[in-house]
Amino acid sequence: MRAEVVPDDIQALRRGDDSAFSALVRAHHRALLATATAIVGIDDAEEVVQNAWIKAHKALPGFEGRSALRTWLTRIVINEARMLLRKSRREVSLQLDEDQHPLADRFREGGHWSKPPVTWHDESPDGLLMQRELADCLSRLLLAMPAPQRAMLELRDAGGLEFDEICNELTITASNARVLLHRARTQLFKLVDHYQETGEC
Amino acid sequence: MLKCREVVHQADALLAGELSGRERFALRMHIIICRHCRRYVKQFRHLLRAIPRMHGQASESEVSRVMTAVKNADKSMGGQSNPSG
Numbered sequence: 001m002r003a004e005v006v007p008d009d010i011q012a013l014r015r016g017d018d019s020a021f022s023a024l025v026r027a028h029h030r031a032l033l034a035t036a037t038a039i040v041g042i043d044d045a046e047e048v049v050q051n052a053w054i055k056a057h058k059a060l061p062g063f064e065g066r067s068a069l070r071t072w073l074t075r076i077v078i079n080e081a082r083m084l085l086r087k088s089r090r091e092v093s094l095q096l097d098e099d100q101h102p103l104a105d106r107f108r109e110g111g112h113w114s115k116p117p118v119t120w121h122d123e124s125p126d127g128l129l130m131q132r133e134l135a136d137c138l139s140r141l142l143l144a145m146p147a148p149q150r151a152m153l154e155l156r157d158a159g160g161l162e163f164d165e166i167c168n169e170l171t172i173t174a175s176n177a178r179v180l181l182h183r184a185r186t187q188l189f190k191l192v193d194h195y196q197e198t199g200e201c
Numbered sequence: 202m203l204k205c206r207e208v209v210h211q212a213d214a215l216l217a218g219e220l221s222g223r224e225r226f227a228l229r230m231h232i233i234i235c236r237h238c239r240r241y242v243k244q245f246r247h248l249l250r251a252i253p254r255m256h257g258q259a260s261e262s263e264v265s266r267v268m269t270a271v272k273n274a275d276k277s278m279g280g281q282s283n284p285s286g
Contacts, residue, residue, distance in 0.1 A: 018268070025267045029259035053267045054274040070253065103209055111204025116237035120244050128251040138255060157252040182213050189241075189248055 010069070013060050021057060028070055029053075031158050032077050034142065038151035039081040039170075040090075048084055052077045067160075074159030078169055102186040117189075118197040128192055137201035141191050145184060152177055153184035203231040208238040212245050 012020035032052060036045035055076050063072065085091065108114045122128065129138060142150055151170070155161045156177075167174050195201065203211075208231055214220050215228055232239045259267075 021271070022264050022268060025264045026259050029263055029267060030256035031253070034256050050267065050270050054271055057271045057275070107206045111206040113205045113237045116205075117241050117244060119240060120247070123244065123247040125247075125251040125254050128248060129255040130251070130257060135257075153252065157249060158255065160253070178213065182210070185213065185245070185248070185252075186209070188252070189245060192248060193244075 010063065010065060014063060016061065021060075024069065025053065028073055031070065031154070032073055035074055035077050035151075035154040035159055036081055038147055038154045039078070040084055041147075044084055048080045049077060052080045055080065070158075071160040074155060074161060075165075078155070082169075102183060102190050106190075117193045120192065120196045122196075129188075131195075133199070134192075134195055137191060137195060140201070141187060145187060148172075149180045149184040149187070152181040153188075156181055157185070203227050205231075205235060205238050205241075208232070208235070209241060212242050215242065216246055216249065 009020045009023065013024060029049065032049045033045050036048040036052075040048055052073065056073055059076070063069075067075075106113060106115045120128070145153075152166070155166050155170075156163065161169075163174055163177055166172070167177055172180075191201070208228060211220065211224065211228055215225065220228065232242060
């Protein structure tokens, strides 16, 4: 289950209910910050998300629920991020990097596992990535991840945008987008696998 | 016969429903006989479900900062165009 407000709250949000809006911010702010960071960098992310919340608050009465709230909010963040980049005459660059595949060292030359994944003890959404002990490892990994990979992970997997939309918004080819996302996901897989095996980063 | 490395490369497309019938069949056959890849695909699926929640909730000070900014903007701005939803 994703961190989504319950459908009833959408009515409250449309009415302009403050506590419903606070709950919305609580549930999505960190994820939106991460999305903005991947596009504009950490220094400008806060401003982008702040502006996005202001826009979202004004637009909520007209929210039709055609997409999940997270996805709708992510779109607003992308718009704000692009506006900021235009103002500062920067461009989004989501080019493919030449990094090695994150799991390359886990296979023998013939393509079979040399070190297969361990059995994970806890496979629930909260158990996998939200453990307190893992939080530091996770944020370090995301910070170290090449921005294009991170952007794909945040937009597609955390934000729920479709590939087509991401490719249009950020001018990237569909095949590059898929490779970037695959690299980002397998880095996460490697982190969780190692953590489940050793209890450490 | 598909290699384990190729299973890892195709797992994304499998879970997104983007493989052709032939590719899906080849992958399924591999998974039936290879417990490592079976485990990989299963746990990879769980991981994808966990990603939307990985950032956790905002702190109360973050929430109140946003609420203050929204209130201030409400006061200072009149009706402007809204993004469609």
